[in-house]
Amino acid sequence: MSAAQRTNVQPSHLPLPLAEVGQYSWGLTLVFVLASTCWVLLPYTGDLFAALVFLMAIVLAGTRWNRGPVLMMAVVSALVWNYFFIPPQYTLHIEKPQDVVMFSLFFIVALSMGHLITRLRAREAALAQHHQEREHLLAEKHRAELLEESERLHRTLLDSVSHELKTPIAIIRTALDGLGQGNPYAREIETANRRLQRIVESFLEMTRVESEALEPQPDWCEIGDVLHAATAPIQQELAAHTLLITGTSELPLLRLDSRLLAQVLGNVLHNATRYAPVGSDIEIQAALVDGMLELRVRDHGPGLPLGAEDQLFEKFYRAPDSPAGGTGLGLAIARGLMRAMKGDIEAHTHPEGGAEFVLHLPVKTRSAA
Structure with a gap:
């Protein structure tokens, strides 16, 4: 295999992110702490209390952690509850049929709750992201509308001012015709007036071009x-x-x-x-x-x-x-x-x-x- 081919080979799996590794560690630690606490309280509360505590912990973990650590915590909690709390203790063997049913229900409920809660949290995150994107699109639309309105007002003002300037320009032109060519300032005034007229006409034509109101007449x-x-x-x-x-x-x-x-x-x-x-x-x-x-x-x-x-x-x-x-x-x-x-x-x-x-x-x- 060439060096280029070796470079393009992708690993079959990617390492877990550091944050998720920490969640696995915290999950195992939490199971150990809860099991120790329930073990001390076992003579007073019974084995069902431990099951409820483990289920509550799985629910809370599902609201904070990723799916993998939560499902791991559900499996470990079921095994710990069976090994330490369901008679006979210190073995995974279960004698009573009702205990088998209780263990099976605990295992199914723990996995289901962990899975559903993490899915619910993922859906909430997706909805929050969708809402954020929607707000961003609305803000962009509002900004575009403001820019369009500002441009429209700019064109309207430019068009209005240009139209208002056409009248005094025409008056200046008429006055120049009355002065005649003998006046030494007439040529300079005429040049300036023609330049001003061209500027005004440019502004007017630009507003027509930008408003897309031009209809060619071939x-x-x-x-x-x-x-x-x-x-x-x-x-x-x-x-x-x-x-x-x-x-x-x-x-x-x-x-x-x-x-x-x-x-x-x-x-x-x-x-x-x-x-x-x-x-x-x-x-x-x-x-x-x-x-x-x-x-x-x-x-x-x-x-x-x-x-x-x-x-x-x-x-x-x-x-x-x-x-x-x-x-x-x-x-x-x-x-x-x-x-x-x-x-x-x-x-x-x-x-x-x-x-x-x-x-x-x-x-x-x-x-x-």
Whole structure:
């Protein structure tokens, strides 16, 4: 037999735990003490008194000890009662038929009581454990309900505050139109107002994503229209870059939710403008791959932090050395919207440098008329 085989051989029995060995010792000691006491009282009480004492001791032991020590105590008590107390004494022989019956009943009752009481104690322990597990599950359920309620209140508050902010933002926008372009502060106010509006819209969209209230409305559209809708709101940010778009002219009509996809692309492109150097290219490639629309958005910035490929899609995540002004919601919203449309988005550092985001979306196609 090899060393590995010898290692895997299991013993036929396991040694008794130290606590159970102690119970066997205490059981034998208790039988000896009770037998000595009953022996002294035998002239006054008779042999039936000893039997009752032994039975009481077995019952009490069953409430405290394991089954093995209790059954051992029952057998030893029966033998001791027979040997020392039932005539003729100092022998296991029993002459009178009634004594045989009494001994048999004692033996059966002692074993039964010891067995039943230990089973009852085991059942009580199991019930106590079940009750404890139930209490633990109820506590976990209550904690989950509290977290869910807290998250719901958080979304409600965020949604309410965001809606309240939309009115003053609109007023500021109207006032800016009245000031005209001649005011030296108008451009700075407009930039700050557009940034605030984007933050508010991000909060509102995040609450819709988390509430799972989004219902995509697919319709036939051209991918060029989707790209135009995605880039129109961020023309000012894209002005510092050259946008290179390839593959869109070869695509047929696509059935998808153009509004949600445009918002996803807008968030990804806005993220690219924040990290790409001024004057660098931002590339968009579109293709159909196995019935899936694949859009690749690549910038020529520093790329993604090591190990942050999934973390950057978490809510409020901001990479180290991120430019000031972001909320950390844009990419989280993008992934939420893509998954609402049964698609997904992933990111990695391009082998030639920069970050690349890849959007996968199942679509139906139709040739243009």
